[in-house]
Amino acid sequence: MRIARIARPDGLAFAAIEGEGDDLTAVEIADDPFANPKFTGRRWPLSEVRLLAPFLPPKIVGVGRNYAEHAAELGNDAPREPLLFLKPNTAVIGPNAEIKLPAVSERVDFEGELAVVVGVGGRDIPASRARQSILGCTIANDVTARDLQQSDGQWTRAKGFDTFCPLGPWVETEFDPTDVAIRTEVDGEVRQDSRTSALLHDVPELIEYISSVMTLRPLDVILTGTPAGVGPLSAGQTVSVTVEGLGTLTNTVGRR
Incomplete structure (x- = not known):
C-alpha cells in the first residue's frame, strides 16, 4: 500500500x-x-x-559514505562500519515544497537517497529480523551544505537547516529495497544514477548496527546513503529523486 x-x-x-x-x-x-x-x-x-511529507519522523538517522564511489568522489575512504549522523525532523518538507538555501553557505548539494521507515522498532535488532521491523520505504533528499560540512568538522549544521530533508511522495509498505535503481535529476539532467545493490552496508545490516547504538522507534527514518554524482543546487532549479518502484520526489530550490 x-x-x-x-x-x-x-x-x-x-x-x-x-x-x-x-x-x-x-x-x-x-x-x-x-x-x-x-x-x-x-x-x-x-x-x-x-x-x-508522509509523516513527521521522531528521528532521522543518516548513513554517510555508504556508496564507495560517493566516498571516493569526496576524497574519503569507504568506512568499514556504517558512519552515522542525525538530522532534525524540523528539516522535513514534502513533495514540491521549496528547499531554501541559507545565506551562510556558498555550496548546498543534493543527495538523493532511499529512505527506510521503521515499523516495530526496538533495540539490538539482528539483521535476520530486520525485515520484520520495517514499515516501508520512501524517498529522501539529504540536502547538505557541503562547505559547512567541511569547515565544521562535523555534520550537524550542514545537514540540519530547515527544508534540508525532503521526504515523499508516499510510503510504500510492500517494497524490497535490495536492488532497485536510484536516480537524481536537476532541471531534467541526470546527475546520479545507481542501484541500491551498490550499498556498502545493506538495509538489514544498517538496522542491526543502528539499533545496537540507539533504540529505533516506530516511524523513525533511516537515510541509507547517496550514490556518486552529488553536486550543488542553485535558486530557481528543480531537483527530482526517483527510486524504482517508489516514484519520484520533486522539489524546487529558492533562498532564505
Whole structure:
C-alpha cells in the first residue's frame, strides 16, 4: 500500500494512493494509516489534492559514505562500519515544497537517497529480523551544505537547516529495497544514477548496527546513503529523486 498525507479541499488527511502512472487517486484513511487502516469512502484525483511529507519522523538517522564511489568522489575512504549522523525532523518538507538555501553557505548539494521507515522498532535488532521491523520505504533528499560540512568538522549544521530533508511522495509498505535503481535529476539532467545493490552496508545490516547504538522507534527514518554524482543546487532549479518502484520526489530550490 502507498500511504500519503494530503491537503484535501477541507483539511488534512492520510490517504492510500491507488492507480498507476498519471491516473492516481487519493483514498482517505479514517484512523491510524499505519495500523490496519480503515477508509472513509471519500476519494479525490491526486491532481486535486496536495501531497505533504508522509509523516513527521521522531528521528532521522543518516548513513554517510555508504556508496564507495560517493566516498571516493569526496576524497574519503569507504568506512568499514556504517558512519552515522542525525538530522532534525524540523528539516522535513514534502513533495514540491521549496528547499531554501541559507545565506551562510556558498555550496548546498543534493543527495538523493532511499529512505527506510521503521515499523516495530526496538533495540539490538539482528539483521535476520530486520525485515520484520520495517514499515516501508520512501524517498529522501539529504540536502547538505557541503562547505559547512567541511569547515565544521562535523555534520550537524550542514545537514540540519530547515527544508534540508525532503521526504515523499508516499510510503510504500510492500517494497524490497535490495536492488532497485536510484536516480537524481536537476532541471531534467541526470546527475546520479545507481542501484541500491551498490550499498556498502545493506538495509538489514544498517538496522542491526543502528539499533545496537540507539533504540529505533516506530516511524523513525533511516537515510541509507547517496550514490556518486552529488553536486550543488542553485535558486530557481528543480531537483527530482526517483527510486524504482517508489516514484519520484520533486522539489524546487529558492533562498532564505
